[in-house]
Amino acid sequence: MSKIKEFIIEKIIFLCGIITIVFIILIFLFLLKEGLSLFKSVRIFEFIFGKNWYPISEPPQFGILPLILGSLLVTLGAGIISIPVGIGCAIFIAEVAPRWLKDILKAFIELLAAIPSVVLGFIGMVTLVPFVKNFFGLPTGLTAFTGSIMLAFMAMPTMVSIAEDALYAVPYTYKEAAYALGASRWQTIYRVIIPGAFSGILAAIMLGIGRxxxxxxxxxxxxxxxxxxxxxxxxxxxxxxxxxANEMGEAVVGSQHYFALFSIGIVLFIISFFVNITADIFMHHKK
Amino acid sequence: MSQYKINVTKLNLWYKDFQALKDINLSIKSNLITAIIGPSGCGKSTLLRTFNRMNDLIEGVRIKGEVLIDGENILDSKIDLLSLRKKVGMVFQRPNPFALSIFENIAFSLRIQGIKDKKKIETFVEKSLKSVFLWDELKDKLKSSALSLSLEQKQRLCIARTLVTMPEVILMDEPCSSLDPLATLKIEELLQYLKKDYTIVIVTHNMQQASRVSDETGFMLLGELIEFGPTKEIFTNPKDKRTEDYISGRFG
Known part of the structure; x- marks a missing residue:
């Protein structure tokens, strides 16, 4: 009896494990099938490097270069803002802050991760957008820069918590040795602790960027x-x-436009795949 | 220079509610090797760590009493901790080189003092590796990671890293406990050689080591310094019954 129970439980657990893989493969296949259909009529080169995205003109043009550059620009901006702030915050939490402040900061960063992105977007719309418009004297406050600032907030929780773990993983003996040699706290941090946690910090950055x-x-x-x-x-x-997200609703199923959106999905998939792989390599990197 | 390097009077130390050191009085002479022996948990490492204020890193430590090094009370809150730790170097139980190259491990001590001159750093690195007899073995692979060295080489490197800050006192917290007997012997030889330039305080639970290397020995038990005197006397003619029991192996 118990043998049968054992058998059944074992199979169920096996199924749970397999199911995620099956789902991912199915999603991937679907994405490929729909996305690659575009390239029956549009050449890949024109798709990636085309400068015009006019999906519903006649004839339509499917060049996603402006979109790729848009994504790159926003990501770059978010990186420039979030990397120094996020890593600095992680160092402060892990090495400098007194215990009570550490706990408060960590709680707030977790809270930041819990805010839905639409709420952040909404707050950004009513506060940041007019501010950017007025401060820089622009015709509109809806810019790559504005998006970068908000995205930096979103990247921060991931970045801080992973970088913090990496900093904690540096052996205490390094710290002790540095202090015993008469190193100050800052010297210890930047000469011993940061180099020791370097690959973990890079992984944290990549995962933040992935987000x-x-x-x-x-x-x-x-x-x-x-x-x-x-x-x-x-x-x-x-x-x-x-x-x-914008155009999925209006694209006719089975049209070129519809396939083009799936092709964009493939591009995104490839980008995040590489970002995650890089993070993974850093994470499991051994000296 | 006075004959005594370190003078400890009425030193008491608590970890929260636990009293780890009780009324320690002790004087350590210059250019000698002083050993502190005793069973695990007797407070010998704690005592050692008051000499360079490493106990400061532990939360909930309270200290009372006086520790004079060259006549200056180092327990004073106004003391410059960073220069104290340069003057009083420390070698740890487990060799703890940084995950840097051999060269950078020693250069670290110089860089934190603001020395940037490359020539100067190279000279100091060479000199300190020579003084721990590592130069001939390692001069061709200074760029390789310090973590690839043998335990004994690592410990020598850690000693070299300490020497390069030009300390006057070197504290050693069971420096040989993770080494094999041959390596231990080599480190002990090194101590004899270093003694003419430095005041060395070594904590060990290896009594043979204490009797081999030290000039003076203190025996600690449950936070108290039971007996202190010339090593020969402690080991051949202890005055206290507890010291005798310990060194004859009846406990510990």
Whole structure:
């Protein structure tokens, strides 16, 4: 009797494990099938490097270069803001802050992760957008820069908590040795602890960036959704993700436009796949 | 220079409610090797760590009493902790080189003092590796990771890293406990050689080691310093019954 029970439980657990793999494979196959259909009529080169995204003109043009650049620009901006702040915050929490402040900070960062992106987007829309518009004297506050700021907030929780773990993983003996040699706290941090945690910090950065690349709602609300090649941080842009979210509803199923949106999905998939792989390599990197 | 390097009077130390050191009085002479022996948990490492204020890193430590090094009370809150730790170096139980190259491990001590001159750093690295007899073995692979060295080489490297800050006192917390007997012997030889330039305080639970290397020995038990005197006397003619019991192996 118990043998049968054992057998059944074992199979159920096996099924649970397999099911995720099956789902991922199915999603991937579906994405490929729909996305690759576009390339029966549009050449890949024109798709990736085409400068015009006019999916419903006659004839339509499916160049996603402006969207790729939009995503890159917003991600770059978010990185420039969130990497120093996030890593600095992790160092402060792990090495400098007294215990009570540490606990408060960690609680707030977890809270930040819990705010839905649409709420952040909404807050950004009513506060950040007019501020950027007035402060820089721009025709519109819906710019890549605005999106970057909000995305930086979203990347931060992931970045801080993973970087913090990496800092904690540096052996206490290193710290002790540095102090015993008469190193100050800051010298110990930047000469011993940061080099020791370096690969973990890089992994934290990559995972934070991964979150930014895939983020949709807030960027859609804040970046202005203009599918033109941006000239500066203060231009409106449109990202890959926002394009799919915006146009999925209006694209006729089975049309070229519909397939093109899935092709964008493939591009996004490839980008996040590489970001995650890089993070993974850093994470399991052994000296 | 006075004959005594370190003078401890009425030193008491608590970890929260636990009293780890009780009324310690002790004087350590310059250019000698002083050993502190005793069973695990007797407070010998704690005592050692008051000499460079490493106990400060532990939460809930309270200290009363006086520790004078060259006549200066180092327990004073106004003391410059960073220069104290440069003056009083420490070698730990487990060799703890940084995950840097051999060269950078020693250069670390110089860089934190603001020395940037490359030539100067190279000279110091060479000199300190020579003084721990590692130079000939390692001079061709200074760029390789310090973590690839043998335990004994690592411990020598840690000693070199300490020497390069030009300390006057070197504290050693069971420096040989993770080494094999041959390596232990080599480190002990090194101590004899270093003694003419430095005041060395070594904590060990290996009584043979204490009797081999030290000039003076203190025996600690349950936070108290039971007996202190010339090593020969402690080991051949202890005055206290408890010391005798310990060194004859009846407990510990």
């Amino acid at each position: 930014v690349v895939g983020e949709t709602m807030a960027v859609m609300m804040l970046t202005g959704n203009s599918a033109r090649i941006p000239q500066s941080f203060f231009d409106p842009v449109r990202t890959l993700t926002a394009t799919i």
